[in-house]
Amino acid sequence: xxxxxxxxxxxxxxxxxxxxxxxxxxxxxxxxxxxxxxxxxxxxxxxxxxxxxxxxxxxxxxxxxxxxxxxxxxxxxxxxxxxxxxxxxxxxxxxxxxxxxxxxxxxxxxxxxxxxxxxxxxxxxxxxxxxxxxxxxxxxxxxxxxxxxxxxxxxxxxxxxxxxxxxxxxxxxxxxxxxxxxxxxxxxxxxxxxxxxxxxxxxxxxxxxxxxxxxxxxxxxxxxxxxxxxxxxxxxxxxxxxxxxxxxxxxxxxxxxxxxxxxxxxxxxxxxxxxxxxxxxxxxxxxxxxxxxxxxxxxxxxxxxxxxxxxxxxxxxxxxxxxxxxxxxxxxxxxxxxxxxxxxxxxxxxxxxxxxxxxxxxxxxxxxxxxxxxxxxxxxxxxxxxxxxxxxxxxxxxxxxxxxxxxxxxxxxxxxxxxxxxxxxxxxxxxxxxxxxxxxxxxxxxxxxxxxxxxxxxxxxxxxxxxxxxxxxxxxxxxxxxxxxxxxxxxxxxxxxxxxxxxxxxxxxxxxxxxxxxxxxxxxxxxxxxxxxxxxxxxxxxxxxxxxxxxxxxxxxxxxxxxxxxxxxxxxxxxxxxxxxxxxxxxxxxxxxxxxxxxxxxxxxxxxxxxxxxxxxxxxxxxxxxxxxxxxxxxxxxxxxxxxxxxxxxxxxxxxxxxxxxxxxxxxxxxxxxxxxxxxxxxxxxxxxxxxxxxxxxxxxxxxxxxxxxxxxxxxxxxxxxxxxxxxxxxxxxxxxxxxxxxxxxxxxxxxxxxxxxxxxx
Numbered sequence: 001x002x003x004x005x006x007x008x009x010x011x012x013x014x015x016x017x018x019x020x021x022x023x024x025x026x027x028x029x030x031x032x033x034x035x036x037x038x039x040x041x042x043x044x045x046x047x048x049x050x051x052x053x054x055x056x057x058x059x060x061x062x063x064x065x066x067x068x069x070x071x072x073x074x075x076x077x078x079x080x081x082x083x084x085x086x087x088x089x090x091x092x093x094x095x096x097x098x099x100x101x102x103x104x105x106x107x108x109x110x111x112x113x114x115x116x117x118x119x120x121x122x123x124x125x126x127x128x129x130x131x132x133x134x135x136x137x138x139x140x141x142x143x144x145x146x147x148x149x150x151x152x153x154x155x156x157x158x159x160x161x162x163x164x165x166x167x168x169x170x171x172x173x174x175x176x177x178x179x180x181x182x183x184x185x186x187x188x189x190x191x192x193x194x195x196x197x198x199x200x201x202x203x204x205x206x207x208x209x210x211x212x213x214x215x216x217x218x219x220x221x222x223x224x225x226x227x228x229x230x231x232x233x234x235x236x237x238x239x240x241x242x243x244x245x246x247x248x249x250x251x252x253x254x255x256x257x258x259x260x261x262x263x264x265x266x267x268x269x270x271x272x273x274x275x276x277x278x279x280x281x282x283x284x285x286x287x288x289x290x291x292x293x294x295x296x297x298x299x300x301x302x303x304x305x306x307x308x309x310x311x312x313x314x315x316x317x318x319x320x321x322x323x324x325x326x327x328x329x330x331x332x333x334x335x336x337x338x339x340x341x342x343x344x345x346x347x348x349x350x351x352x353x354x355x356x357x358x359x360x361x362x363x364x365x366x367x368x369x370x371x372x373x374x375x376x377x378x379x380x381x382x383x384x385x386x387x388x389x390x391x392x393x394x395x396x397x398x399x400x401x402x403x404x405x406x407x408x409x410x411x412x413x414x415x416x417x418x419x420x421x422x423x424x425x426x427x428x429x430x431x432x433x434x435x436x437x438x439x440x441x442x443x444x445x446x447x448x449x450x451x452x453x454x455x456x457x458x459x460x461x462x463x464x465x466x467x468x469x470x471x472x473x474x475x476x477x478x479x480x481x482x483x484x485x486x487x488x489x490x491x492x493x494x495x496x497x498x499x500x501x502x503x504x505x506x507x508x509x510x511x512x513x514x515x516x517x518x519x520x521x522x523x524x525x526x527x528x529x530x531x532x533x534x535x536x537x538x539x540x541x542x543x544x545x546x547x548x549x550x551x552x553x554x555x556x557x558x559x560x561x562x563x564x565x566x567x568x569x570x571x572x573x574x575x576x577x578x579x580x581x582x583x584x585x586x587x588x589x590x591x592x593x594x595x596x597x598x599x600x601x602x603x604x605x606x607x608x609x610x611x612x613x614x615x616x617x618x619x620x621x622x623x624x625x626x627x628x629x630x631x632x633x634x635x636x637x638x639x640x641x642x643x644x645x646x647x648x649x650x651x652x653x654x655x656x657x658x659x660x661x662x663x664x665x666x667x668x669x670x671x672x673x674x675x676x677x678x679x680x681x682x683x684x685x686x687x688x689x690x691x692x693x694x695x696x697x698x699x700x701x702x703x704x705x706x707x708x709x710x711x712x713x714x715x716x717x718x719x720x721x722x723x724x725x726x727x728x729x730x731x732x733x734x735x736x737x738x739x740x741x742x743x744x745x746x747x748x749x750x751x752x753x754x755x756x757x758x759x760x761x762x
Contacts, residue, residue, distance in 0.1 A: 015039065015110035016066030021229055022112065028208055030201075030226050033115035037066065040100050040109050044093060051092060051113060060116040060176075061087045063095045064228070065102060067109035085144060086116050086176055117225050118176035119143060119218030121191055123152065126232055127202040128212035132159045136198055140186040141175040143216050143227065153188070155195050162195070194219050205229050243341070244642035245311040250335040251300060252713050253720070255307035256694040257678065258632060260515040261624050262580070264302040265604035267512075270412070271299040275317060278416040283354050283361050284320050292316070292348065305631030308639075309335070312343050319345035322358045327423075330430045334422075336662075336734075338639040365420070373421060373561070376414045380568045383411060385502060387575045392582050400579045401609030407576060408608065418565045425558035432555055438753070442666055444548075445725055447556035449563035451700040452726045454504045458701055461500050462533035464493060472534070475527040483523070506574030507567060509679030509698035515600040518574045528681035529701055535684045536705060563722065570698070580607060592616040601625050638713055661710075661735035663755035664721035669708035669730045670760065673746045675739050689748045691738050695720045703729065708750035710738050710757050724752075732757050 015023075019037035026032040036050055055061070063084040082102035084095035096111065103109045123138030123146045134157035137146050146152050151171060156164040170187045177184075198217055201224060206213045212232040218225050255267065276289055276296050289296070295313045302308075318327050324345065332340050350358070392400070433441050466472040468490070474483040487494040501520060508525075510516040519526040548556075584599035593599060593616060601624035605611040671688020679699060690706040692699075694713040703709055703723050709731040711720050724731035730752030738757065742748060747760040 016112075017230070018064060018066035018228055019110050019112050020066075022114075025205070025208070025226060025229060030205070030208075031223065032226055033062075033117050035112050035114035038111050038113070040103055040111050042111075044096060047096060047113070048089075048092060051089065055089075055115070057089060059089075060118070061089075061092070062114045062116040063087055063092070063099050064112045064114060065099050065109065066112050067103050083144075085142070086118070086179075086181055114227075116176075117218050117220050117227070119220045119225075121194060122146065122218035123198070123216075125198050125202040125215050125217065126212070127157075127199070127206050127215075128232065129203060129206055130212075133157065134199055134202060136195055136202075138191070138195065138198075139171055139173040140189070141173040141184065142181065143218055144181075145172070145174045147216070157199055160199075162192070191219075194224070197224055201226060243312060243343070245339045245341050245343075245639075246301065246303060246308040246642070247311050247335075247337050247339045247639040248306065248308050249337050249639065249713065251307050251309050252638070252694050254512045254696050256510070256696060256713075258305045258628065259302060259307050259513065260600040260628065262600045262602055262604060262607060263512075263514045264307065266514060266576075267307065268297065268300055269604055270408075272296045273408075273413065274415050274419060275299060277413060278419050279317070279320055281416060282321055283357050285351065285354075288320065288351070292320075295348075304634045304636045305628060306636055309337075311337065311339060311341070315341075315343040316345055316348045319348040320350055320354075322350055322355050326427075326430075330426045333430065334426045339641065341641075366424075369417075369420070373417050376417050377564070377568065379411060379414075380565075380572065383407070384568070384571045384575065387578075388498070388502060392578050395579070395582055397583050397586050398609070400583045401607075404576060404579050404608050405610075407572065412572075415569075418562070418569075421558055421561055421565070425555060425562055428551060428555040428558065432551060438663075439666070442725065444552060444555065445559075445722070447559045447726075449560060449722060449726055450567040451563060451719070451723050454507060454567070454700055455704045455727070457500055457504065458529070459533055461496060462530045464496060465530055466534035468493075472531075475530055478524045478527050480523040503571075504567070506571035507698055507700065508570075509702075510696060511570040511698040512573055512696065514573065514577050514580055515597070518577070520574070525681055532681060532684045532705060533701070566719070583607060587616065593618065593621065598625075601628070661732040661738075661755045661757065663731075663752045664733045665709075665724035665729055665731040665752045667728070667730040668749065668751045668753070670747065670749050671707050673710075673742050673744055673748045675742055675744045677739055687744070689750060691742055691748070693739055703727065708748070708752075710735050710742075710748070710750060712736055712738050 015037040019035075022032055022035055023037070026035075034054070036054060038047055038050075051061070065082060082099045084098060087095045092113075099111050119142055121138060121140055122143035123136060124143065125134060125136045127134040136155040136157070137152045138155070139145050139150065139152045150173070151168065153168075153171070154164075154166040155162050167188050170185055173184060173186050174181055175184050175186075176182075201217060202213060202215050205215055205226065209229075209231070213229050214232050215229045216227040218227055255263070259267075272293075276293075279289060280286065295316045298310050298313050299317065300307060301310050314331070315328060318324055318331065321327065331337075390403075395403070429444075432444055436444070465475065468486070471483060471486050471493075474480075474486060487497060505520050506518055508516070508518045508522075511518065519529075580599060581596060584593065584596035587593045587599065588596055598618075598621050599607060601621045602616070603611070606613050606616075669689065672686075673689045673691050674682050674687030675691045676682075677693055679702070681702070688707040689710060690703060690708070691710045692712070695703065695711060696719065699720070700723055703720065704727055706729055709720060709724050709729055711731070711733045712735055713733075721731060721733055723729075730750050732750055732752060732755050734755075735757050742757075742759060749756075749758045749760050751757075
């Protein structure tokens with residue numbers, strides 16, 4: 001009779017979203033407390049008449065807003081409007097006016113008058129079954145305390161099971177007792193069965209609406225009631241429901257330590273573009289690439305200011321091509337990953353077309369690969385050479401951004417060729433290193449590289465400069481002006497100097513960080529380096545000629561080319577930095593930013609001109625700088641997992657007792673240590689063994705001054721390993737905690753065969 005009465009009269013036009021949802025849920029059979037819905041403009045006399053004819057005189061009521069603004073997918077307006085609980089009939093007028101006045105002026109809406117349930121246990125639940133996630137908050141008594149944010153029980157579901165629960169011994173909560181709502185302190189009681197019932201209720205509601213839901217519920221006298229439901233406007237979970245694997249192996253070599261926001265956003269965009277292009281040229285359908293764009297956007301990620309590979313996305317990306325298991329194993333070995341996990345990649349498998357066309361496409365590519373990559377290398381060298389003649393100091397902001405976009409959207413769109421080169425190298429290495437002894441593998445990895453050429457060029461330049469007393473004195477005094485004036489009188493030496501800068505000017509410590517000065521800017525460091533080289537003879541170790549079989553020589557060819565492109569990449573990044581700094585100087589002049597270095601705390605899209613900037617948010621820059629300083633105090637681990645959306649606590653990663661690593665360059669050495677957590681030029685002849693956390697290619701010159709190398713992070717194909725082998729320097733990589741275990745001046749023994757590092761008595 002009551003249901004017939006509720007739905008027999010015409011529904012008001014402006015009942016609002018909450019009421020419409022309740023009507024639909026009640027019609028679908030959900031246990032909804034009896035309710036009436038009204039247009040907020042309804043006369044109060046008519047409201048009372050219908051309440052009187054629907055409910056018993058002693059029935060308590062809940063009066064809720066039902067605006068057309070609230071409870072939408074875009075915005076919930078949760079708690080923005082008034083709800084009145086435990087209202088008697090004689091108090092309807094006062095509560096009706098309160099709720100009506102809370103509705104936004106100028107917007108249609110309604111008011112719901114619902115049977116009040118004095119719940120024994122109540123709460124809210126969020127669910128998204130596509131992400132296999134749900135969260136439930138609960139408290140004894142009424143739901144009001146949970147909605148208002150009181151401390152409460154928390155349950156996280158993954159699939160059908162409780163993944164994590166957080167409970168206390170007791171809680172403050174709200175109960176309806178003695179005809180009023182009172183605050184009580186209630187001891188925790190295990191109600192897991194009810195929580196599972198709530199999960200099933202939320203799941204059914206989501207199935208009905210076919211969209212993630214936020215429900216409010218209460219349990220009373222053995223019955224579970226659904227009080228209201230709305231779409232989730234903002235998910236509380238990460239967009240990826242699968243496990244995430246963060247590993248700084250290899251990427252930490254290029255981007256070690258803290259990274260500024262401009263560099264991180266630039267690198268994210270670069271990786272996205274590079275690997276999207278790679279798969280597009282490998283035959284993967286455009287529609288599939290666009291659908292999985294998030295995978296490519298998050299190939300690298302910044303955590304507490306440090307750069308990590310998102311290996312779960314690398315696995316998904318690789319699964320789009322045939323040969324996933326083989327490629328996965330090769331990549332893990334090449335990057336010397338700490339985490340080697342199995343990811344669910346079933347949704348990313350290649351189509352039948354890609355499977356059938358992939359290997360013919362690979363063969364076709366290989367036929368013309370040498371020609372294409374030589375052409376790309378020539379184009380890179382040409383723009384690096386031509387950039388010397390750009391009048392960047394006279395460019396306006398638009399001209400700088402135009403050059404940046406030319407480099408990024410033009411020339412660098414061919415950079416996928418370098419990944420194809422590395423893929424061939426990786427595949428060949430996996431095949432050739434199988435079942436070989438360590439000595440044979442080391443011989444295989446003995447190939448020429450641009451880094452060795454740099455050492456030779458720097459040695460020759462240093463001797464040429466320091467043979468002239470006046471120039472050597474200018475270097476000692478760090479007097480760049482005098483140094484440059486003297487070079488003007490010596491054309492041949494000037495040419496030698498600028499030729500070195502053109503070839504290696506972008507190669508320096510942290511060379512891929514846009515915020516790091518290169519040797520064109522940092523004359524003091526350049527002076528120290530030249531003086532160090534002039535005071536110490538540096539020679540490459542004798543390298544055996546490439547007299548291996550065809551595959552061995554082919555591997556060395558691709559490996560050598562890999563190092564060449566890394567050098568060219570560093571020089572290209574140096575050009576981009578010059579353009580960025582020119583933009584910064586002009587923005588300082590216009591008062592947009594206070595200091596040129598502020599630009600490194602902006603987003604790449606803003607600086608490059610992809611996102612028009614009418615006014616720079618200096619407050620945002622200031623906050624980014626504060627975050628950066630805060631992150632410096634943290635010491636996150638080199639690798640970690642995020643399991644089912646649950647992030648681990650920040651670990652310090654300091655394994656002080658670890659003294660064993662991976663031997664990557666044969667031989668042994670004994671000498672005094674220099675422990676460098678950041679790149680600096682030590683005094684000449686002040687050390688023999690270099691101990692550091694990680695290196696990038698810019699450390700090449702310093703490594704060449706060492707007799708032994710110990711690095712906390714890295715792998716057998718990392719840059720430090722390649723350079724150490726080429727220079728014939730014993731090296732141990734992966735010696736965790738070495739910078740904490742050893743001090744500068746310690747006498748160390750380094751065994752590059754066994755991967756051992758030992759402190760000896762002085």
